[in-house]
Amino acid sequence: MTLIDERAGGADSAGAAPKGPKPVFEGTKKPGEQTMLYTFVIVPFLAFLAAIPVAWGWGLGWTDVVLFLSFYIVSGLGITVGYHRLFTHSSFKANRPLRIALAIAGSMAIEGPVIRWVADHxxxxxxxxxEGDPHSPWRFGDTKRGLAKGFWFAHIGWLFDLEHTNREKYTPDLLRDKDIRVVDKLFPVWVLVSVFGPATIGGLVSMSWAGALSAFFWASLVRIFVLHHVTWSINSVCHMIGQRPFSARDKSANFWPLAIVSFGESWHNMHHADPTAARHGVLKGQLDSSARMIWLFEKFGWATDVRWPKPERLEKLRVG
Structure with a gap:
């Protein structure tokens, strides 16, 4: 499967990408970008491998747990509520402080600058x-070998493609937003905050270098690894395994085991059936903490024009 330069004009119901002659790609990644990418994929992975022996011999303190959960929740919801449901799909409108806060929180997940992430999505x-999907697990066919290769590609391999998605084509709205452009440009700053913030707090709480190092290990490296692989599993697992109660034009599926740690993103079949909906978990028992957070923002008056899924539309989308 080869990527093409032009097939569709953009994300129709999924985003604000206009139709036009602009190519899909706008250039290639710089060597520095590739180096940072390898760093933030490999180093957290090595930390995760060391997590069990470190916990056994060194221990895991309550400060580490609190910092892990705090940074995981903030950066995770920054991706799901901010990068995904707000900036990519315009599932709701947010006031200026909330837009900026969500863009910064999403940046702290270290999955790329906001405009680049949205363009890819x-x-x-x-x-x-x-053909043209940046991370489909069906890229190499439906044989066992093809799916194994496709799973790896959709989960992590696609990140190392050299081409950059054309932002002018897919994110003209964000390029016009001065606040978002500033947050996007300051991405290295948010990376430093995300990586060294836990260590700073852990060191101050414990008043020791050991506390700082422990927080850096658990709430920075291991947290980044877990959040990355949860997010990447939406690209890989949720396009291969699970239930498909709604009609979508692709192979997206609901995978319940990831619902809590992904903040509701693993109700992926519903999302692809109705991309602009603010809630993905719409059936009984489907927890969707991202939707609950948007609901809270709406109650506080920070979010407006929320696109809650309507029962009559859901009924039309149901399969069978």
Missing amino acids: RRHHAFSDK
């Missing part, structure tokens, strides 16, 4: 599981 919806 809108392109994913424009070509979902078809």
